[in-house]
C-alpha cells in the first residue's frame with residue numbers, strides 16, 4: 521500500500537478528531553502520542569496485547585512504553601518520516617479498545 525506524508529494542516533485536522541492524542545517531536549521525529557491509564561498491570565497488558573494484534577493486522581506498529589498502570593502509545597510512519605493516514609486510523613482503533 522502506498523502511503524504519503526500528511527501536510528501540517530491535515531495533521532491538525534486529523535488530530536482534532538481524536539481525544540487525548542498530542543503531537544510530539546518535529547521533522548522526521550514527529551509522532552502522535554497518548555497515555556492510556558488502567559487499574560493494574562493485568563489490564564495494561566490486555567490492552568497492549570490487543571493493540572499488538574491490531575498493529576499486526578494493519579502492518580503498522582506503535583512504539584509502546586509499558587508501565588504498571590499505563591501505556592504510552594506513539595505512532596509515526598517510518599516509511600515517510602512523518603505522519604500518514606495510518607497513524608490516525610491506528611490511533612482511533614487504539615481508542616476503540618478502551619471504549
Ligand SMILES: C[C@H](O)[C@H](O)[C@H]1CNC2=NC(N)=NC(=O)C2=N1
Pocket residue numbers: 579580581582595596597598599600
Ligand atoms: C515493510 C513494512 O510493511 C513496513 O516497514 C511497515 C511496518 N510497520 C510500520 N510501522 C510504522 N509505525 N511505520 C511504518 O512506516 C511501518 N512500515
